[in-house]
Amino acid sequence: MEALHxxxxxxxxxxxxxxxxxxxxxxxxxxxxxxxxxLGMADIFSAMYFHVLKHDPQKPNWKDxxxxxxxxxxxxxxxxxxxxxxGYFSVEKLATLRKINSRLQGHxxxxxxxxxxxxxxxxxxxxxQAIGMALAARLDNKKYRxxxxxxxxxxxxxxxxxxxxxxxxxxxxxxxLTVIVDRNNIQIDGFTEKIMPxxxxxxxxxxxxxxxxxxNGHDIEEFVAAVNEARAIYERPTVIIAHTIPGKGVSxxxxxxxWHGKPPTQEEGERALKELRTLGGEIKSEHE
Amino acid sequence: MINPDVKLNKKLFDKRxxxxxxxxxxxxxxxxxxxxxxxxxxxxxxxTESTRTEEFSKKFPERFFEMGVAEQNMASVAAGLGxxxxxxxxxxYAVFSPGxxxxxxxxxxxxxDSNVKIAGHHAGISTGPDGATHQATEDIAIMRAMPxxxxxxxxxxxxxxxxxxxxxxIWGPVYLRFQREKTPIFTTExxxxxxxxxxxxxxxxxxxxxxxxxxxxxxxxxVAAKELDENGIGSIVLNCHTIKPLDEDKIAExxxxxxxxxxxxxxxxxxxxxxxxxxxLAKNYPAPVExxxxxDVFGESGTAKELMDKFNLEAKDIKTAVKKVIKRK
Numbered sequence: 186m187e188a189l190h191x192x193x194x195x196x197x198x199x200x201x202x203x204x205x206x207x208x209x210x211x212x213x214x215x216x217x218x219x220x221x222x223x224l225g226m227a228d229i230f231s232a233m234y235f236h237v238l239k240h241d242p243q244k245p246n247w248k249d250x251x252x253x254x255x256x257x258x259x260x261x262x263x264x265x266x267x268x269x270x271x272g273y274f275s276v277e278k279l280a281t282l283r284k285i286n287s288r289l290q291g292h293x294x295x296x297x298x299x300x301x302x303x304x305x306x307x308x309x310x311x312x313x314q315a316i317g318m319a320l321a322a323r324l325d326n327k328k329y330r331x332x333x334x335x336x337x338x339x340x341x342x343x344x345x346x347x348x349x350x351x352x353x354x355x356x357x358x359x360x361x362l363t364v365i366v367d368r369n370n371i372q373i374d375g376f377t378e379k380i381m382p383x384x385x386x387x388x389x390x391x392x393x394x395x396x397x398x399x400x401n402g403h404d405i406e407e408f409v410a411a412v413n414e415a416r417a418i419y420e421r422p423t424v425i426i427a428h429t430i431p432g433k434g435v436s437x438x439x440x441x442x443x444w445h446g447k448p449p450t451q452e453e454g455e456r457a458l459k460e461l462r463t464l465g466g467e468i469k470s471e472h473e
Numbered sequence: 474m475i476n477p478d479v480k481l482n483k484k485l486f487d488k489r490x491x492x493x494x495x496x497x498x499x500x501x502x503x504x505x506x507x508x509x510x511x512x513x514x515x516x517x518x519x520x521t522e523s524t525r526t527e528e529f530s531k532k533f534p535e536r537f538f539e540m541g542v543a544e545q546n547m548a549s550v551a552a553g554l555g556x557x558x559x560x561x562x563x564x565x566y567a568v569f570s571p572g573x574x575x576x577x578x579x580x581x582x583x584x585x586d587s588n589v590k591i592a593g594h595h596a597g598i599s600t601g602p603d604g605a606t607h608q609a610t611e612d613i614a615i616m617r618a619m620p621x622x623x624x625x626x627x628x629x630x631x632x633x634x635x636x637x638x639x640x641x642x643i644w645g646p647v648y649l650r651f652q653r654e655k656t657p658i659f660t661t662e663x664x665x666x667x668x669x670x671x672x673x674x675x676x677x678x679x680x681x682x683x684x685x686x687x688x689x690x691x692x693x694x695x696v697a698a699k700e701l702d703e704n705g706i707g708s709i710v711l712n713c714h715t716i717k718p719l720d721e722d723k724i725a726e727x728x729x730x731x732x733x734x735x736x737x738x739x740x741x742x743x744x745x746x747x748x749x750x751x752x753x754l755a756k757n758y759p760a761p762v763e764x765x766x767x768x769d770v771f772g773e774s775g776t777a778k779e780l781m782d783k784f785n786l787e788a789k790d791i792k793t794a795v796k797k798v799i800k801r802k
Contacts, residue, residue: 248558295556295585303556304585310549310577317553317561324514324536324559344577347546354541 186237189409193236197405200270201231205434206461207266207279213454215283218291221431221444222336223263225369225402229427230267232405233332237412242272245299251329252302252318256311257336257367258292259446265289265298273300309342311335312364316352319362330416333364338372341381346393352422353393362422363415364395367402369431371442390424402427434461474702475695476673479712480663486699492655495689496594498630499651500525502637503562507533510560513641516551517564518544523653524564524594544570548577548589555587560641567593567609567650571616582646583621590640591616595653597688597739598772598780605771614744616648617717624716625668626650626687626738626746629658632714635666643668652739654777656689671720673727675699677707681802682795683727685711686737687746690765690786694737697791706795719749725757733798734762737791739781742766761801763794 187193204227212218233253234240240250255264262282269276274288281287288297292306303314315333322329339345352359366386374380383389390397396418398411408427415423431445432438435457438449449457475481484490507513507529514536517526521539530537540547544565551561563570571578571591582589593616596609616624623643627633633651640647665672674691675684675698686694691712698708709727713720728734734754736747742764754760765786772780781787 254553303553304580307576307580310545310552310581313546313549313577314553314556314581316546317550317555317559318557319553320538320550321554321557321559325557344545344549347541347543348550351540351543351546351550 186413189236189406194405197231197235200235201227202434202461202464204231204263204266204270206458207276208262209435209449209454209457209461211262211266211279211282212448213451214280216448217283218262218448219259219446220438220448221371221441222257222260222367222369224435224438225429225431225433226260226263226334226367227433228403228405229334229365229408230263232408234267234271236409239329242300245273249327249329252315252331254302254311254315254318254331254333255293255305256333257308257339258305260336261293264293268298268300274298308336308339309344312345312348312352315362316348316359319359322361323358330361330363333362335364335366337366337368337370337377337383337386340383340386349390349393349395353395356394356421357419359422360419363412364422364424366424366426367429368426369429371431371445373445375442386426394421396421396423398423398425400425400427402429403433436460474676476676479665479672479674480661481674482659482661485659485695491658493630493658494653494655495627495630495633496525496651496653498627498633499592499637499649500528502634503529504532505634506638506641507536510641512558513560513562514538514554515562515564516540516547518542518547518570520565520594524592526564544574545577548574549581551589552581552585552587555582555589556585560588560590562590562592564592564594566607567596567612568607571612571648572609575615579619583619586621586645588645590647590649592649592651594651596650597652598767598784599652599654599739599777601654601777601780602774604774608772610741610767610772611744612650613716613740613746614748617744617749621646622717623647623668625714626716627714628688628691628712629656629660631658631660631662631664632666636714639666639668650688652689657692659692659695666714669715669718669720671711671713671715671723673709674712675708675710677702677709680707680709680731681799682706682708682733682735683711683731684708684735684737684791684795685713685724685746685750687713687716688739690737690739693788694791697788697795700788701792701795706799708795713746716746716749719753721753721757724750724753728754728758728760732760733802734760735765735791735794735798736762737765739786740766742768761798763798765791765794
């Protein structure tokens with residue numbers, strides 16, 4: 186991974202903003218889908234696809250590529266926008282999200298689109314699949330790393346903890362595995378701590394013998410530093426608990442769980458895009 | 474008479490003929506598959522000895538993963554291995570895998586088109602004293618309904634070994650069904666086994682009924698056919714080891730020849746072999762069918778023999794079904 190210069194950082198931040206705008210446009214066009222999660226993870230996706238991952242959009246099946254497994258498939262608009270901007274397919278295709286005969290399925294499907302590592306949507310089984318990929322790397326003496334992006338809410342699934350327990354048992358054999366948890370504190374029915382408390386997530390992972398890092402999920406510099414630390418940990422797999430704001434970038438969506446599973450209307454979409462173009466009103470002229 | 478082309482065990486009707494469980498055939502087939510292809514890996518959920526995964530785990534320890542009692546994680550870890558160039562075999566009791574981990578198999582193996590082989594063990598009521606919680610009688614139905622999935626139900630230990638090895642050579646998800654109890658070895662190494670091709674094991678001179686079976690209970694179908702033949706009722710017995718893709722052409726052709734059909738399985742008659750055959754006949758050649766199998770009930774504790782008797786899954790019950798279906802012609 187190259188060093189993160191100021192210029193690169195600015196590029197990543199601008200890319201995150203572009204991804205956010207495309208998420209809004211996709212959701213308005215589709216008329217269904219999830220808003221809060223994709224917006225909240227735009228900074229991390231920008232950092233992953235444009236800085237962290239060793240990958241080649243021209244060769245999506247390159248055997249030595251790093252793998253990004255999206256466990257909470259419902260935030261796929263952020264994945265699709267990232268893949269399109271990285272060059273896996275054309276950005277124009279984003280408008281086909283959730284439509285008939287589209288390769289952009291409502292939840293990601295491996296084989297439908299280049300760059301998608303696994304089919305997901307039903308929660309809690311992405312980490313297991315990431316573990317399988319990381320074990321395959323070990324068996325084949327490959328150097329690629331596996332990143333699993335998961336939601337906080339899906340930690341309520343039993344399958345997730347089966348996987349956490351298994352990876353803890355594997356120890357250094359799975360030091361090529363990093364989990365990134367989108368800790369945005371919301372799920373469909375409300376706030377996670379009210380629906381089914383997850384805290385202390387850090388203590389739970391540590392009890393299962395994982396290396397645990399806490400970061401601000403909107404601070405790309407801090408996030409990239411955590412990814413680098415995870416690469417340096419030999420003894421065990423690492424989890425990066427990324428604290429994010431659901432709906433980040435659109436004031437009327439931020440921190441409101443009601444935006445978990447619905448798209449903006451045309452009018453709401455226009456308001457959201459205006460806000461994103463002016464960086465929340467911080468700049469007068471809309472930058473394009 | 475026994476179809477000479479399929480080269481069955483000559484001592485087939487000898488009461489002292491060798492017996493072996495289909496799970497033993499799986500264990501041997503898994504080791505062989507592992508020797509042939511280094512991509513073969515095995516995962517097991519705390520039942521390594523009883524699913525006969527143990528031999529593989531000793532021969533190839535670096536390719537074996539003990540998953541603990543966690544069938545959901547096992548299925549999806551295998552899915553990850555399967556999309557990364559490996560050929561994973563996952564083993565547990567069929568009530569747990571594909572029972573408990575149905576959704577993981579559906580999403581991460583079948584829809585994801587990962588190259589995973591699912592071995593469901595201790596299937597059927599002959600699992601015995603453990604009771605209905607441990608007797609899978611719905612697994613064929615669950616797996617047959619899943620797009621991308623292939624389903625094999627071998628009839629004896631030799632065929633189980635062949636099916637296990639064949640699965641490694643077929644791309645994509647495969648379900649393999651095995652049983653716990655020792656059952657007659659009535660095929661031989663020379664008996665043909667080709668996925669998707671049902672084989673005639675018994676053929677009378679003038680058959681009046683087609684008996685289609687899968688799994689070890691097929692042996693009872695042959696015993697029934699022989700006894701019926703001695704009483705002047707001719708039949709054809711078809712070994713339908715592949716439930717999916719079903720050999721529809723052969724089933725239709727033979728149903729046409731016989732005019733009536735009996736299906737035989739150690740599984741619910743709904744959705745299993747019986748259901749599959751009824752669907753195929755409705756499409757291609759409607760004919761009366763009688764179903765020998767579990768009649769929408771759960772099993773219970775008992776010895777295998779006691780249970781097969783109580784739930785009407787013996788040769789005598791197959792004969793009754795044959796007589797009944799002939800009357801319906």
